[in-house]
Amino acid sequence: MQPTLDRWLGRLNGPQTTGHGPAFWVASLVVILGFAFLPQFVSRYQVITFSNYMISALLALSLCLIWGYCGILSLGQAAFFGIGGYAYGIVALNLLRDHGNTDIAFLAGMIVPMLFAAVVGAIMFFARLQGVYVAILTLVISLLLGTFMRQTADPSYTIGAAYLGGMNGLRPASPNDPLLPSLIFGLGDWVWEFDGRSVAFYYFTLCVLVLAYLAFRWLVNSSYGYLLIGCREDIERTETFGYDVRLIQISVFCISAGIAGLAGTLYAAWGTYIHPDGFAVAPNILVVIWVAVGGRKDPAAAILGAIGLSWLSVRLTALGEISLFVQGAILVLVMLIAPDGIITTLARLIERTFAVRGRPIKT
Amino acid sequence: MSSELLYPSGDTIVQVHDLHKDYGGVHAVKGLTMSVERSDIHCIIGPNGAGKSTFFKLLMGLERPTSGSIFYKGQDITKQPPFKRARLGLTVKFQNIRVYQDLTVFQNLFIPLRRHHSRSDILGQVTRLLAHMHLDGTENVPVRNLSHGQQQWLSIGMSLAVDPEVLLLDEPTAGMSVEETAETAKIVRNLSAQGITVMVIEHDMEFVRNLNSVTSVLHLGKLFAQGSFASIEANEDVRRIYLGTL
Amino acid sequence: MLTFAELFSYIYQYFDNIGFLILASAGLILIFGMMGVINMAHGELMMIGAYITAFTYHAGVPAPLAILLAGIGAGIFGMILERLIICHFYNKLLSSLVVTWGLSLMISQGFLLIFGPSVLNVPTPFGGFAVGDLSFGVYRLVLFAVSLGLVAAVWALFAFTAFGAHARATMENPEMAEALGIETRKIYSLTFGLGAALGGVAGGMFALTAAISPFFGNEYTPLAFITVVIGGSANIISGLIASALYLAGVQTVATNVFNQYFGYVLMMGAAFIILLMMPRGFSEYFERSKVRRLKWHELALDRAEDA
Numbered sequence: 001m002q003p004t005l006d007r008w009l010g011r012l013n014g015p016q017t018t019g020h021g022p023a024f025w026v027a028s029l030v031v032i033l034g035f036a037f038l039p040q041f042v043s044r045y046q047v048i049t050f051s052n053y054m055i056s057a058l059l060a061l062s063l064c065l066i067w068g069y070c071g072i073l074s075l076g077q078a079a080f081f082g083i084g085g086y087a088y089g090i091v092a093l094n095l096l097r098d099h100g101n102t103d104i105a106f107l108a109g110m111i112v113p114m115l116f117a118a119v120v121g122a123i124m125f126f127a128r129l130q131g132v133y134v135a136i137l138t139l140v141i142s143l144l145l146g147t148f149m150r151q152t153a154d155p156s157y158t159i160g161a162a163y164l165g166g167m168n169g170l171r172p173a174s175p176n177d178p179l180l181p182s183l184i185f186g187l188g189d190w191v192w193e194f195d196g197r198s199v200a201f202y203y204f205t206l207c208v209l210v211l212a213y214l215a216f217r218w219l220v221n222s223s224y225g226y227l228l229i230g231c232r233e234d235i236e237r238t239e240t241f242g243y244d245v246r247l248i249q250i251s252v253f254c255i256s257a258g259i260a261g262l263a264g265t266l267y268a269a270w271g272t273y274i275h276p277d278g279f280a281v282a283p284n285i286l287v288v289i290w291v292a293v294g295g296r297k298d299p300a301a302a303i304l305g306a307i308g309l310s311w312l313s314v315r316l317t318a319l320g321e322i323s324l325f326v327q328g329a330i331l332v333l334v335m336l337i338a339p340d341g342i343i344t345t346l347a348r349l350i351e352r353t354f355a356v357r358g359r360p361i362k363t
Numbered sequence: 364m365s366s367e368l369l370y371p372s373g374d375t376i377v378q379v380h381d382l383h384k385d386y387g388g389v390h391a392v393k394g395l396t397m398s399v400e401r402s403d404i405h406c407i408i409g410p411n412g413a414g415k416s417t418f419f420k421l422l423m424g425l426e427r428p429t430s431g432s433i434f435y436k437g438q439d440i441t442k443q444p445p446f447k448r449a450r451l452g453l454t455v456k457f458q459n460i461r462v463y464q465d466l467t468v469f470q471n472l473f474i475p476l477r478r479h480h481s482r483s484d485i486l487g488q489v490t491r492l493l494a495h496m497h498l499d500g501t502e503n504v505p506v507r508n509l510s511h512g513q514q515q516w517l518s519i520g521m522s523l524a525v526d527p528e529v530l531l532l533d534e535p536t537a538g539m540s541v542e543e544t545a546e547t548a549k550i551v552r553n554l555s556a557q558g559i560t561v562m563v564i565e566h567d568m569e570f571v572r573n574l575n576s577v578t579s580v581l582h583l584g585k586l587f588a589q590g591s592f593a594s595i596e597a598n599e600d601v602r603r604i605y606l607g608t609l
Numbered sequence: 610m611l612t613f614a615e616l617f618s619y620i621y622q623y624f625d626n627i628g629f630l631i632l633a634s635a636g637l638i639l640i641f642g643m644m645g646v647i648n649m650a651h652g653e654l655m656m657i658g659a660y661i662t663a664f665t666y667h668a669g670v671p672a673p674l675a676i677l678l679a680g681i682g683a684g685i686f687g688m689i690l691e692r693l694i695i696c697h698f699y700n701k702l703l704s705s706l707v708v709t710w711g712l713s714l715m716i717s718q719g720f721l722l723i724f725g726p727s728v729l730n731v732p733t734p735f736g737g738f739a740v741g742d743l744s745f746g747v748y749r750l751v752l753f754a755v756s757l758g759l760v761a762a763v764w765a766l767f768a769f770t771a772f773g774a775h776a777r778a779t780m781e782n783p784e785m786a787e788a789l790g791i792e793t794r795k796i797y798s799l800t801f802g803l804g805a806a807l808g809g810v811a812g813g814m815f816a817l818t819a820a821i822s823p824f825f826g827n828e829y830t831p832l833a834f835i836t837v838v839i840g841g842s843a844n845i846i847s848g849l850i851a852s853a854l855y856l857a858g859v860q861t862v863a864t865n866v867f868n869q870y871f872g873y874v875l876m877m878g879a880a881f882i883i884l885l886m887m888p889r890g891f892s893e894y895f896e897r898s899k900v901r902r903l904k905w906h907e908l909a910l911d912r913a914e915d916a
Contacts (some may be wrong), residue, residue, distance in 0.1 A: 007574040015470060031502035073703050096713055127885050132647055132702045136834050140877055143831055145442040147870060161459060223477050230474045241525050281827060285710055321722060328714030335708040336697060552760070 016069070018298045018347045028300070035206055039199045048270075051202045053310045054104075054209045055266045060290045060306035061212055061299055062259035063302060068296035069220055070252045071232030076138030077260045080113040080143050084261025085274035086149075087112035089170040091181050093162040095176045101186030102269070110258045110264025117257030121250040123360030128246070128272035130235070133308060139284060146279025169275035170268075183269045186194025196270035205266055209303070212259065216299045219255075227253055269358070289331045304343050375437075376401040376560050380430035384417050384584075391417040392428070393584030399507035399577075404555045405438060405562045406571045406592070409581035410605055415564045416458050418581070419531045422562075423455045424448045437554075440458075452528030456518045456535060460565075462506050468493070468517060469502040488524070496520040497546055513536035519550065529560045535606065536567050548573045572596070580604075614741025619744055619861060626857035628753030631849060632814055632835040633829045635759055638806030638849050642842040643780050643800045645700035649709040650690070651833055652826020653716035654805045658683045658812030658823045663729040672734060672817065679813035680806040687805020691798050699797070713826065720823040729821040752814055759807065764846050776800055835876070839883045841890020848892025855891070856880060874909065 034092075039047045063077045077080060088109035092102045101212070124134055147321035153166025161177040162170060172179055180338050183194040194201040219225060229329070230238035239245045268274040277283075309327060312361015316323040338345040384392040392414040399405045406417050409418040420426040422433060424445035433441045440448055463471050473490045480488050493499050496516040498509075506514065515535055522530055532551070536544045548570060551561050565571050571578065571592060578595045580588040582604045588595055595601055637651045648654075658679035665675040690712065693849035698705035735747035767773035778786040779796045787793050812825070819825070836856055840848030859879040885892050 015467070017374055073706070077399060123881075127881075128888075129884065132706065133701065133838060133884060135706060136831075136838060137881070140835065144874060144877065147873070153871065165529045223473075223482055226470070226473050227476065229466070229470075230463065236445070237457070237463070238474065239445045240425075240449050240455050241521075242446050242478050244444075244446045285714060288707060288710065289714075321720075325526060325715055325718035325722060328711045328718060331711030332694060332708055332715065335704065335711065336694065339704065353799050 012217040012221065014225070015219075016220045016225050017217050017300075018344065018351075019300065022232070032206075032210060036203070039202060041189055041239065044197075044199075047199055048159060048197055049314065051196070051205050051270055052267070053307045054202075054205045054271060055263050056290065056310050057264035057303040057306040058209055058212055058266070059260055059287055060257040060294070060302040061216055062263065063226075063287050063291045064296055064299055064302035065216065065259065066174075066252050066256040066301070067291065069225065069232060070228040070249065071235075072249060072253065073135045073137045073288075074253070074256070075135050075284050075288065076140075077143035077256070079138070079142035079279055080117060080257040080260035081143075081264035081267070081283070082145065082149075082276075082278040083113045083116055084109040084264030085268035085278065086170060086264075087162075087261070088157050088265040088268045089274050090162040092181050093170075093172055093177060094160040096181050096184075097161075099186065101191065102181055103182045103185055106183065106185070106265055109268070110261045113257040113261030113264070114254045117254045118250065121253040125246045125249040125253070139281075142279050142284055143281070145270070146276050147278060149276035167276060169273050175197050180268065180272045180274075182272055183266075194269070201270065205270075207260070208266065212262075213303065220299075274324050287326070289327050291341075293330055293334045293342055295344030295347075297340065298344055298347070301341050301343035301347070305341065374400045376435065377562070378434040379418075379422070380419060380432045380434070381427040382433065384414070384421055384426060385429040390515050391584055392421065392596065395431070395581070395585055397589065398580055399560060399562060401560050402555055402558050403529075403560055404551060404574050404576035405560070406574060406576055407562060407581060407593075408565045408568075408571060408578060409567070409587065413581040414584040416533055417584075419455060419533050419562075419564065422448075422531060423453060432587050449525065449527075453531070454522040454525055454527035454529070455531040456515075456522050456533060458533040458537070459590045460511075460518045460538070462514055462518050462521065464507050465505070466501050467497065467505050469507070471506055471517060475521045478525050491522060492520045495523075496550070499540060505562055512540065512543040516547070516550075518609045519547075523554075527559065529562065530554060532561060532563045534564055534566065536565065537594050544570050545573075611719035612741055614743045618739045618743055619865065621749070622864070623857055624753045625749045626860050628749070628756040630832065630836050630853040630857055631756040631760060632752065632811040633833040634840070634849060634853070635756075635763065636804035636811065638837040638840055638842070638845045639763070639807065640801055640804040641837050642845040643776065643804075644695075644797055645702060645842070645885050646695060646698060646801075647702055647703075647706040647709065647834075648695075648804070649706055649715035649830065650716060650826075652828070652830035653713045653720075653810050654683045654808035654826075654830055655812030655815065656717065656720065656821075656823065656825040657686055658809030659825050661809070661818035662722070662728070662813035662816040663821050664732050665672045665730050670787055672731070676810055676813035676816075679816075680810035682813065683809020684802045684806030687808070688798055690805075691801040695801060696794075696797065700875045710739075713830075717823045717826065724823065726822065729816075731817050731821070733817050748817060752818070755814060760846060760850065761812065763803075763807070767846075772799070791824050832876075835880045839880050839887075839890050841887070841892035841894075843889060843896045844892035846872075848890055851891035851895070854884065 008024065019025075027193050035050075038050060038140045042050075057074070059077060059081055059314025063074065066072050088102070088105045091108040092105035095104055096102065123136070124137060129137065149164065150167050152164035153168075154224075155163065157164040157166070158173045161173050163173040165171045170180060182196045183201070185192045185194075220228065227243060230243070231245050231248055235245050264274070264278075290306040290309050291302045293309060294303070309330070313323040313327060315327055334342060371497050375398045378394050378397075382392050382395040395414070407418070409415055410450065417426065422537060424440070424447075425444060428441065431441070432439055432512060434574070435448070435451055438451075440451065440492065452542050463474070469489055472492060473485055476485050476488050489502060493501060496519065498513060498516055498520070501513070506517065509517065515538070519530075519532065519535060535551075536547050539547065544567060551563065563571075563574070575592055578590065578592045579586055580595060580601050587604065588598055588601055614720040626824075633655070636654070637648060637701055642645055662672075662675045662680045665678050670678070682899050683804050694708065694712065695705070698708055704817050733746060733748050735751065737744050739745075746815075769779055773793045775786065776796050778789070778791060783793050786796075813827075815829070819828070836849070836852045839856070840852035842848070856876050856879065860872045860876045863875035883891070
């Protein structure tokens with residue numbers, strides 16, 4: 001039993017992620033179970049809200065990968081989120097009547113952003129752009145997309161049964177067309193529907209998040225993960241070993257776009273709407289705040305940062321419109337005091353206090 | 364793959380022709396032409412600002428020459444990006460060392476080793492390399508805790524991890540003690556004996572004398588003199604350029 | 610065939626766009642060049658200037674003085690920011706970007722909380738004039754003139770004053786400047802203050818043409834960024850001017866051939882092309898043509914490493 005577990009966990013453990021001992025995995029299991037039992041203890045409304053928190057956590061994972069592990073600050077992750085949402089919506093609105101499910105739409109929500117990222121990434125990284133230039137470029141692309149989508153109010157902006165709708169967001173092209181659907185998976189005669197307002201959707205999203213987290217750990221602890229870190233630490237040096245760093249950068253850009261697109265797809269299904277406001281400055285800056293405050297170099301830190309700050313933001317709204325102000329203030333404080341993120345810094349303190357070290361190296 | 368040999372010689376492995384690098388007012392390399400024989404140890408010396416480090420950067424492709432050509436085994440590599448040159452067998456150890464400061468020694472070596480070795484082989488390879496570079500047992504040490512000399516050796520080790528044919532060492536003994544310098548000379552001689560061509564930029568004349576190899580003197584971005592170290596040492600003009608009177 | 614009015618219209622738009630870019634970017638490029646800091650809160654400094662202008666104007670202060678006060682107010686605010694927060698992020702481009710983005714969120718949201726979302730307005734002065742059957746505003750030309758005047762003033766400040774000489778020395782080699790007895794801390798503070806003041810003045814000038822709200826800055830920050838980034842930090846005056854001339858040109862042509870949206874898209878594309886050809890911006894290209902007499906072991910050979 002133990003060797004098999006070790007072998008499985010071995011691929012998920014490594015120096016690139018915090019936490020690898022039994023204590024960590026047991027604690028993680030407890031947290032996951034906590035989330036699993038949450039619907040028993042809170043109102044339906046809060047369950048729906050928590051689904052959204054987990055979608056935000058997924059978006060945070062995408063930035064964590066590309067920024068924390070590869071050192072590329074992408075200020076346009078919300079753009080891939082939005083593209084994913086719109087792609088899902090457009091495909092779903094068109095295919096729902098004939099297929100009866102959103103299988104293809106779900107895939108489109110991940111693939112379309114990845115294709116977009118491949119094109120933009122190829123342009124940027126083959127031109128050897130780095131650092132600030134990539135940051136500004138990704139932000140501007142997000143803003144430009146937002147501006148474009150906002151002015152699609154004219155009825156001619158229709159793709160089949162989907163009308164882009166300008167500032168009001170995606171909607172059916174005509175009264176005869178179906179409304180934007182929630183998730184409906186179909187395989188042969190089986191159909192599973194996950195309405196965004198349902199507890200089932202909450203569990204689906206939780207599963208997606210957990211799987212994404214495990215896949216993330218596997219990816220960054222693999223050889224590919226080492227290469228990402230090599231590019232982050234000293235990209236020229238990494239290239240002198242014979243690695244085509246441009247391809248590494250493009251690939252991680254695409255993967256992170258896919259994760260963000262998945263989050264956007266879930267979001268569109270959750271609320272059955274998608275909207276150009278998602279491309280603006282605010283959503284992009286929020287992702288950066290979540291990941292910077294939680295800790296960009298670890299997926300658990302990013303997830304907890306996203307969920308924590310989203311929850312805090314909702315709590316603060318009760319006190320007035322101070323949520324964004326407070327989040328900005330938290331970001332500034334964290335950058336000054338704990339630039340690696342609150343959770344990562346705390347985890348390091350814990351490690352040092354309990355002197356958890358000295359594991360033999362695993363390749 | 365066109366092959367333009369300017370000075371046909373079966374043993375020439377690296378060759379540059381009329382190489383220029385202008386940094387906008389700072390003309391670091393001004394018409395450098397020279398060649399390096401396979402398996403040689405080839406030392407490059409010259410006063411500060413002679414263009415030596417720039418030369419290495421041009422060889423590795425980290426800088427584009429303003430004009431001129433670079434040949435590797437007879438093939439024109441002037442336009443090739445660094446990773447392609449690395450795959451052909453060129454590798455470099457930078458003047459400012461450049462190891463991954465925030466990682467451990469093992470992790471540092473993992474990255475270059477992974478090019479030619481599977482994941483399960485790497486631990487063995489790391490042990491072997493560390494022994495070779497006088498760094499036994501340091502696998503889990505964070506690199507920033509190593510001494511300057513040890514970091515130099517690690518960086519050389521990382522460059523060797525990709526099984527290169529030509530190794531460019533830019534000031535490998537900077538910051539080293541006398542003992543470490545002597546060890547480094549041994550390492551360089553070993554590499555040459557194994558058939559690896561080693562080009563060394565150095566300021567430590569004892570080290571260069573010890574290696575007793577082909578020596579090129581660069582001055583004001585050009586090749587000033589070339590020959591055995593003894594002949595260079597005896598050259599009056601070389602002395603003068605160091606004293607600044609030429 | 611082009612009527613004179615149409616030709617004048619294109620030239621007018623070109624000058625208008627140049628003035629816009631120069632005003633929006635002058636403060637930003639100063640800070641970028643001097644301290645290697647990306648100040649994402651620049652738009653908010655402009656917003657502060659706009660609010661100061663609006664309030665003082667509506668309190669009876671004449672517009673030029675109101676704009677001057679805007680500059681002073683924003684400048685002081687900027688210096689406080691610099692002392693408290695920015696000084697920890699010199700030459701850390703990505704970190705300074707993130708922390709100033711947080712600041713920008715705080716400032717804009719803060720203003721939203723204090724003053725509410727309602728929009729302020731200041732009337733555009735000087736009226737208009739006609740050329741052929743087209744009419745134009747006088748103020749836009751004033752804006753253009755002021756933008757050139759500001760650039761000239763900054764250039765003169767750097768070229769002819771003691772502060773300017775100390776600032777240039779600090780920009781080129783801070784360690785050396787310190788060794789020579791220049792108080793680099795004070796230079797950084799004052800320069801950031803100057804950059805913020807330029808932003809405030811820009812905000813004040815724009816306040817007379819645009820609606821003022823807490824999100825005033827968002828309109829200008831991305832454009833200012835692109836202008837600064839392709840202007841480059843090596844020689845900020847020439848870089849800024851070249852960048853503004855180039856981008857405004859693309860924007861004017863594209864807006865007239867297509868529409869305003871495409872004006873922005875093509876401006877972005879044009880900026881990107883410049884980045885491909887001159888990764889350190891226009892000013893690096895200008896620096897190459899100058900012969901610089903500096904020690905070999907300093908200078909571009911090392912500077913070329915850190916971007």
